[in-house]
Amino acid sequence: MSTAAIIVAAGRGTRAGGDLPKQWQMLAGRRVADWTLERFSIPQIGHVVLVLHPEDREAWNEFADKPLILAPGGSDRAASVRNGLAALDGLGITKVLIHDVARPCVSRELIMSVLNALDTHRAAAPGLPVTDALWSGSEGHVTGTRDRAGLFAAQTPQGFHYDDIRTAHAAHPDDAADDVEVARAAGISVAIVPGEPDNLKITRAGDFARAERILRQDMDVRLGNGYDVHRFGPGDHVMLCGVRVPHDRGLQGHSDADVGMHAVTDALYGALAEGDIGRHFPPSDPQWKGAASEIFLRHAVDLAARRGYTVSNIDCTLVCEYPKIGPHALAMQQEMARIMGIDATRVSVKATTSERLGFTGRGEGIAALATACLVRP
Structure with missing residues (x-):
């Protein structure tokens, strides 16, 4: 040019x-x-x-x-x-x-x-x-x-x-x-x-x-939400928001089953009206079996950047009885910020229980909800 x-x-x-x-x-x-x-x-x-x-x-x-x-x-x-x-x-x-x-x-x-x-x-x-x-x-x-x-x-x-x-x-x-x-x-x-x-x-x-x-x-502000669930299975740890958390069971999924990162990724895709992870990384494709969820999150962030958007902030809530999230929340916040290329003060990772109700209350798996805000001048 x-x-x-x-x-x-x-x-x-x-x-x-x-x-x-x-x-x-x-x-x-x-x-x-x-x-x-x-x-x-x-x-x-x-x-x-x-x-x-x-x-x-x-x-x-x-x-x-x-x-x-x-x-x-x-x-x-x-x-x-x-x-x-x-x-x-x-x-x-x-x-x-x-x-x-x-x-x-x-x-x-x-x-x-x-x-x-x-x-x-x-x-x-x-x-x-x-x-x-x-x-x-x-x-x-x-x-x-x-x-x-x-x-x-x-x-x-x-x-x-x-x-x-x-x-x-x-x-x-x-x-x-x-x-x-x-x-x-x-x-x-x-x-x-x-x-x-x-x-x-x-x-x-x-x-x-x-x-x-x-x-x-003059800002174009977009919001998206994401929701994901993974059941427990055999294993000795779970991946949550990019952090390996020791546990007596693992999470089952086609990739590494990082339920928090999946919810955040879907929130970003939602803000862009780009569907969900399955549209971009079909579970029927064997190349994504066991893949690190960081790949999906980076793709969503890069897609937003190509359209002129920056990630303003992320809020992710993990719903589970166990493992306890509090001791790992700061590391999760920092790891998510690193992957997305934003300041850690723009990432919220928190946890709650479902008061022993439903599948999370029975300890059958973990759910995650996320909201993403994208901004374009």
Whole structure:
């Protein structure tokens, strides 16, 4: 694919406050950078370059195995963009979008508007007409007014033909307000596409609250539930939520009979309207005999990710008289979180009895119920 996006994430963002640079701070359940990267995960963009500060070692390690191109940040924003452009050398890129990581609320519609404008223009960028009165000021007092006619508030992503903007940056070694300034200095005409009021740039601490309101109002939230049962049979342990729990009997099933993990997996499939485990891993297929249930859970999580969803939280209840779940609940919580790639605080594993009623009360087996919440911006 000949189109690429460069996400500039090497700044320190000190005005935003907090102990971390703003791109690594939490926003509506995810980091700012995670929201921004997700917005550019569209078929029309073949390569994404993430420009990172050299000292953000954890980020370098985390993203090393992701489908991203990593580039080091420079001494200023323009230098970081030049490094991002250089990272695309030799990939046959014809169009490139350059975006600030601190704009996580950008819509895919705006991204496509900029891309489409490059079909007929050498460069394009979103802008919002200035509608408020403009003042000049000094020492907390108004000192004058300014004419707002013809003024626009600049936004990103800003789009360019790759060869044009790379040549322009090479001829403009100094820092610049944005890449439009660099392009215009090289004589490149930049078309204005309508910007979006919600495409704010997080700059100060108060911007996080506004960005969260925007992201939450646009979220696609899906819930699913799962239920599974396995009877006891011969054995010396049971597998429950990925943990081997010693017991004088085992659970019977085509796979490893992990009733808790099966319920969670079915809850995820249910949220996606994708049936249950049997649809994706038929028990009639001998290759799944004795299989680790982790395979099924990972498949459900990956299927959700391919559709743009993240796992917000999981709640699983195990119903049995024995074995006792309490001593193993924390290990189950951590193992389920590891498999799904989410924080352990987003996974609940608890247990109850059926007051000696029914098949679980008679000690004939274990049941599990689960609820899954998926979120997509």
